[in-house]
Amino acid sequence: MKYIDEFRNPSIVNDILTSINKLVIKGRSYKIMEVCGTHTMAIAKYGLRDILPDNIDLVSGPGCPVCVISQGEIDAIFSLLEKEDVILFTYGDLMKTPGSNNESLLTYKAKGVDIRIILSPIDMLKEIENTNKELIFVSIGFETTSPANAILIKEMYKRKIKNFSVFPYNKIMPGIIDVILRDKDLNIDGFICPGHVAAVTGTNLFEPIVKKNRAAVVAGFEIIDILLAIRAIVLQVNNGTFRVENLYKRVVSDNGNSLARQHIDDVFEITSSIWRGVGSVERSGLALKDDFQQYNVLNKFDLIIESIYDKKGCKCGEILMGKKSPYECSLFSKECKPESPIGPCMVSTEGTCAAYYKYMVKSEHY
Amino acid sequence: MSIIDLTCGSGGRNTHQLIVDVILKNLNYPELFNMGDAAYIGNFAFTTDSFVVTPEFFPNCDIGKLAVCGTSNDLTVAGARPEFMSLSLIIPEGYKKENLEKIIKSVRTSADEVNVQVVCGDTKVVDNMSLKSIIINTAGIGKIIKKLNDYNAIEVGDKIIITSDIARHGMAILLARGELQFNGSIESDCCHLYNLFKCLDYNCLNFARDATRGGIAAVLNEISEKCRKGFLLYEEDIVVKNEVKYLCEMLGFDPLTVANEGVSVIIVKRDKVEDVLKLVKKCNYGDNAFIAGEVIERQVVMLKTIYGGLRNVEMPSGLLLPRIC
Amino acid sequence: MCLGIPAKIIKISEGFATVDIGGIEREVSTILLEDEPLIDEYVLVHVGFAISKLSEVDAEETLKFLKEFSDEIY
Numbered sequence: 001m002k003y004i005d006e007f008r009n010p011s012i013v014n015d016i017l018t019s020i021n022k023l024v025i026k027g028r029s030y031k032i033m034e035v036c037g038t039h040t041m042a043i044a045k046y047g048l049r050d051i052l053p054d055n056i057d058l059v060s061g062p063g064c065p066v067c068v069i070s071q072g073e074i075d076a077i078f079s080l081l082e083k084e085d086v087i088l089f090t091y092g093d094l095m096k097t098p099g100s101n102n103e104s105l106l107t108y109k110a111k112g113v114d115i116r117i118i119l120s121p122i123d124m125l126k127e128i129e130n131t132n133k134e135l136i137f138v139s140i141g142f143e144t145t146s147p148a149n150a151i152l153i154k155e156m157y158k159r160k161i162k163n164f165s166v167f168p169y170n171k172i173m174p175g176i177i178d179v180i181l182r183d184k185d186l187n188i189d190g191f192i193c194p195g196h197v198a199a200v201t202g203t204n205l206f207e208p209i210v211k212k213n214r215a216a217v218v219a220g221f222e223i224i225d226i227l228l229a230i231r232a233i234v235l236q237v238n239n240g241t242f243r244v245e246n247l248y249k250r251v252v253s254d255n256g257n258s259l260a261r262q263h264i265d266d267v268f269e270i271t272s273s274i275w276r277g278v279g280s281v282e283r284s285g286l287a288l289k290d291d292f293q294q295y296n297v298l299n300k301f302d303l304i305i306e307s308i309y310d311k312k313g314c315k316c317g318e319i320l321m322g323k324k325s326p327y328e329c330s331l332f333s334k335e336c337k338p339e340s341p342i343g344p345c346m347v348s349t350e351g352t353c354a355a356y357y358k359y360m361v362k363s364e365h366y
Numbered sequence: 367m368s369i370i371d372l373t374c375g376s377g378g379r380n381t382h383q384l385i386v387d388v389i390l391k392n393l394n395y396p397e398l399f400n401m402g403d404a405a406y407i408g409n410f411a412f413t414t415d416s417f418v419v420t421p422e423f424f425p426n427c428d429i430g431k432l433a434v435c436g437t438s439n440d441l442t443v444a445g446a447r448p449e450f451m452s453l454s455l456i457i458p459e460g461y462k463k464e465n466l467e468k469i470i471k472s473v474r475t476s477a478d479e480v481n482v483q484v485v486c487g488d489t490k491v492v493d494n495m496s497l498k499s500i501i502i503n504t505a506g507i508g509k510i511i512k513k514l515n516d517y518n519a520i521e522v523g524d525k526i527i528i529t530s531d532i533a534r535h536g537m538a539i540l541l542a543r544g545e546l547q548f549n550g551s552i553e554s555d556c557c558h559l560y561n562l563f564k565c566l567d568y569n570c571l572n573f574a575r576d577a578t579r580g581g582i583a584a585v586l587n588e589i590s591e592k593c594r595k596g597f598l599l600y601e602e603d604i605v606v607k608n609e610v611k612y613l614c615e616m617l618g619f620d621p622l623t624v625a626n627e628g629v630s631v632i633i634v635k636r637d638k639v640e641d642v643l644k645l646v647k648k649c650n651y652g653d654n655a656f657i658a659g660e661v662i663e664r665q666v667v668m669l670k671t672i673y674g675g676l677r678n679v680e681m682p683s684g685l686l687l688p689r690i691c
Numbered sequence: 692m693c694l695g696i697p698a699k700i701i702k703i704s705e706g707f708a709t710v711d712i713g714g715i716e717r718e719v720s721t722i723l724l725e726d727e728p729l730i731d732e733y734v735l736v737h738v739g740f741a742i743s744k745l746s747e748v749d750a751e752e753t754l755k756f757l758k759e760f761s762d763e764i765y
Contacts, residue, residue, distance in 0.1 A: 001612060001713055003697040003733055003745050006754060013673050015761040037691055038694055045620075047675020065691060091738070092687030106685070110371035119546050119617075119688055120739020122720060141738070144693035145690060147723055148740045196693040199735065199743045221695075223673060224757070249749035251695075251735050257743060260723045338683035339379045348691065359677040541715070547739075550715035612713030616696045616736075690738050691694055 003250065007222035016227040021053055023234045029055045031187055032233055033180075033322045035173075036194035037064030038221055040352055044359030046223045056230065059322035060355070062176050062275065063194055065140045066093045066348035068320065069169050070274040072305040074099045077138060077167060078108065080301055086134040087114045089124050094138060096338075097347045100308055121152035128161060136297055138167045144196040146170045146286060147260035150267035153292055165297035168288050171273060173197060173205060175284030180321060181212045188322060190215030190233030192226065195248040200264075202256030203244050210242040220248040267292055274307070276344045277317025316343035319352050326353040333357060373684030377579025377625070380684050382588070401588070402515035403575060404444035404506075411446035411510055413437060417502040422469065424542035426553035427535075427627070429502055430472035435556050435627060436578070437506035438480050442560040443574040443630050445514035448480055451506040454488040458497040469500070480560045482506070514574040517593040524572060524661040525639035526597060527632040529562060529646055530555055531605040531654040532582055533624035536686070537613055546617075546688065552609055557628035561650040570642050573633040576626070580682045582658075583622040585631055586667045587681035599659035599669040599679065618689030622669075623682040633661065695737040697745050700728055710736060 024030065034040055040060045043049065049058060062068055078099045081088065088105070095105045095117065109115045114133075118124060124137060139149045149170065156164045173194075180186065191214060193206045198218045209216040215236035219229035228247050236242050246252055264286070273285025288296050297303065314336070315329035326332045326345070336342040338354050345353035373380040390399065397405045404413035415436045422429040438448035453473065457466065477484055538554040540546065559576060577585040586597050599622075606614075606621045614621050628651055634642045639657055646652040662668075667679040698710035698719070708721045708728050720740045721728045728734065734741035 001608070001697070002699070003750060004612075006750075008672075010672050012757050012761060015757070019760065036693070041618075044677060045671075046673055047669075047671040047677045048673075050675035050677075051673055091690045093689050093691055095685075095687050106371045106373060107369060110369055117545075117688060119690070120720075122739060123547060141690065142693060144695070144737055144742065147742070148720075148738045151720070151722065151740075194693070196695045196735070196737060196742070199695075228753075247753070250746050250753065251743050253743075257723065257725060259725050260742060263723070337379075338680075339373065339383075348689075357678075358680050548715050548717050549709075552715075609714040612696070613715050616694070616712055618694055689694055 004222065007220070007224040009224065013223055013227060016224065016231055017051060020056070020227065020231050020234060023231065023238065024053050024055055025238060029057060030189050030234055030237060031057045031059060032190050032192060032230060033059050033061045033188045034192040035061040035063045036197070037067070037348065037351065038196070039063070039192055039194065039219070039226065040355045042221050042223070042226060044355040047359070048223070048226065052230070056234070059188065059325070060319070060352035061180070061322055062278070062320040063142070064345070064348050064351045065142055065145070065171060066097055067316070067344035067351045068171055068275045068278070069097070069140065069344070070276050070305070071100060071308040072274065073167070073169055075308065076298065076303045076305050078103060080136070080297065080303055081108050081113050084134065084301060086136050087116065087127070087131065088136050088138065089116050089118050090138045091140065092117045093348050094140065096341065097344070098341060121148050122155070124152060125155060128159070132163060135164050136167070137164070138169065140169045142171055142173060142197055143200045143264070146172070146268065147200060147263040150263040153267050153288070153295060154263070156295065157292065165295045165300050166288070167297050168286065170268065170286040171275070171284055172270065172286060173201070175272070175281040176275065176278070177206070177208060178283070179278065179281055181208055183321070185323070186212070188214060189237045190217065192229045192233070193218045195220045195225070195252055198246070198248070198252045198256060200257050200260045203246050203252065203254050206244045210244055213242050215242055216244045218244070218246045218248050218252055220251060275320070277320050311342050314343040316345045316353070319345050326356040329353070376685045377584050378682040378684045381579070382681070400515065402444060403440040404446065404515070406444070406510065406513060409510055410507055411441050411444040412505070412507050413440040413444070414503070414505040415440060419539060420499050421542050422465065422500060424554060425538055425551045427538070427556040428469060428472050429500060430469035431476040432556055432627060433502040433504050434473055434476035434482065435558055437504040438482055439559045439576045439628070441506050441508040442563050443514060443576045445512045445568065445574070446508035446510045448482045448506060448508040448560055450483050450485045451477070451504050452486045453484050454503040456490045456492060456497065456501040456503070458494040458499065459491055460494050461500060466500070476558070480558045512568040512571070514571055516573065517589070519572040520589070520593040520595060520633055520661055522595060522661050522663050523636050524633050525636050526599070526658045526660060527634060527639065527643055527646060527655060528582065528658045529559070529630045529632065529652050529655045530626070530628060531607050532577070532626055532629055533606055533610050533614065533621035535627040536581070536624035537610050548613070550609070552613070555626050555628040557651045559628060559630050559651070562630070562646065562652050565649045566642065566645055570634055570638045571632055572635065574630055576630050578627060579625050581621070581623045581625055582631065583620070583667070583679050583682050586679065590665055590667055594665055596662045596664045596666045596668065597659055598662045599667070601669050601671045603656050604658060605654050605656050618691070619686050622679055624686065636660070693737055695735045695742070697733045698736045700730055700732050700734060703728055703730060708734070708741065710734065
């Protein structure tokens with residue numbers, strides 16, 4: 001298919017690898033963070049770690065929207081399902097996420113709760129006429145997904161739908177990028193920046209990275225995109241000149257999509273939010289604006305989000321920030337596995353631990 | 367896990383765990399422990415299967431054909447010639463007679479294709495609150511030609527043949543359900559493997575399984591655990607139809623974990639593999655067959671990507687859930 | 692963080708387009724697109740919305756760069 005297959009051409013992949021091998025300076029290490037979980041998955045799926053030079057160290061960042069939802073936020077969903085007869089609409093990503101009670105949406109479904117997996121928020125609209133039950137949408141995702149979620153909420157508002165509400169769990173990037181950059185032990189040389197977030201926000205979002213003298217390259221998700229980004233980061237690091245480079249121009253315009261941003265602004269306002277394993281982060285979440293607060297499920301059903309500490313031994317916090325690899329967590333692949341996840345990074349298939357578990361070849365690390 | 371959820375029936379790790387924890391613990395019969403596609407009793411192979419699928423009719427298949435093929439395939443890959451089967455129907459009240467007849471006619475057509483006779487059966491009707499659609503349960507029996515479920519026959523260096531392109535059945539059902547609002551259809555790969563196997567020389571076959579729920583990934587991991595050896599697959603050679611591949615990508619699925627209904631994994635000696643492949647390709651349903659990889663010493667299922675990297679092919683952990691991320 | 696796939700527009704209606712992904716079709720919303728969608732153009736689809744048009748010129752530029760780059764190596 002156009003725009004896919006030409007970016008998977010094995011001989012070009014080889015050429016870029018050859019070039020990267022020539023460019024890397026022996027004795028120097030390059031620590032590169034892919035912020036986005038979809039990049040983590042792609043890197044694992046292509047077996048990239050295996051074919052890159054040894055001194056390129058890829059670490060995974062906090063870009064999995066399911067992984068970073070706090071335990072308290074998950075528990076709030078479950079406490080609603082315990083007490084009210086509702087229909088819950090969710091993206092499939094969230095189905096296996098465990099609550100403090102070790103239940104998941106899958107087990108609630110098994111107990112008879114009406115839970116529907118949707119691919120698009122607007123798929124929910126056609127259910128309005130079929131029921132008087134409360135229709136609840138779990139609004140998750142980063143800047144890429146938020147415009148779509150906002151459109152659903154606006155549409156419900158326009159149609160004056162009363163039996164609709166939302167778990168407002170969207171996250172945004174600026175705050176968490178700050179947290180990573182503020183870290184006094186920041187040892188990351190460059191960032192592979194999430195292409196699909198940039199398609200909405202524009203590439204400015206990543207300026208703070210280069211101000212800290214780190215490389216920032218916006219990349220697509222095919223293997224050639226990722227390798228070109230790694231090569232560009234190596235070049236920036238070698239030259240010591242840092243700028244935001246956009247290597248995903250076929251999708252990302254430097255200014256992003258202002259119409260999409262407008263939809264976010266119409267419905268949401270920027271707020272602080274709790275990230276699992278990280279804690280409260282300023283300018284990192286989206287709250288419903290006053291006009292849309294009537295749809296806030298937390299108010300409507302008197303739910304509270306408790307602050308719950310992460311499970312003992314779980315290193316997800318440090319893994320999300322790229323400070324530790326899953327192999328350094330004593331629970332990884334032992335107590336914590338995809339079918340019985342303890343921490344959030346194992347829950348979503350794009351979580352760092354799940355990606356490692358699924359795609360990494362068993363080695364001395366196990 | 368205190369209750370049974372959908373992941374326990376999807377052919378992945380949780381299904382396996384449920385079988386070990388609850389069923390094998392209480393039913394510790396030696397033949398059952400093999401967990402092969404069929405049990406061997408004297409000169410016969412014996413199997414059972416249940417079929418629950420919505421919708422009951424989908425491209426190139428329906429639940430009737432699925433029931434016959436599923437049963438006869440289990441016998442075939444165990445190395446037997448399918449001969450007789452039973453057919454039990456559990457029908458919700460209100461079910462259209464016309465649809466039932468369509469299903470039964472399809473059972474007949476499919477049974478005739480491999481000369482299997484339906485020789486006993488049962489019919490139950492239950493209230494429509496407890497069942498939404500028809501369920502078929504079968505048992506099948508067939509005479510053994512050569513036992514193909516013997517894990518000891520698998521040796522390091524042996525080659526793996528997969529008899530068709532993969533992941534079509536799972537994606538066909540997903541599309542036919544219409545829940546995800548796609549338009550278009552993919553044909554199920556459901557077919558009689560016996561019509562493929564019957565033209566092969568059984569002396570050249572060391573082991574066979576059909577890769578149904580959980581796909582190639584599940585079946586290879588199961589075999590690996592039992593034979594205490596591993597598998598190395600070559601991504602480059604794995605055949606997935608384009609529409610299946612891109613749909614999987616859009617939903618975040620790995621085709622290796624998607625169900626098939628007419629795809630067998632056959633393990634053969636290295637020096638025989640080209641001959642066997644040539645034959646398979648000439649047989650019914652074998653035109654897209656390919657050599658998928660080989661048996662390795664280390665007990666792990668791995669895949670060498672097109673780009674030369676290695677990655678794990680894990681036992682799928684359960685349901686395929688469409689992702690946005 | 693966000694799965695997106697290029698899809699070809701084959702039909703357009705008010706606020707929506709039917710796209711083709713390797714032979715399978717789905718209706719997606721086009722209201723997030725800043726420019727009018729056109730038949731045969733490709734869009735990037737995420738959660739049922741076209742969030743961006745694929746730019747043929749830019750894709751070709753990348754591929755041209757790759758070509759030059761490969762020539763340089765050999």
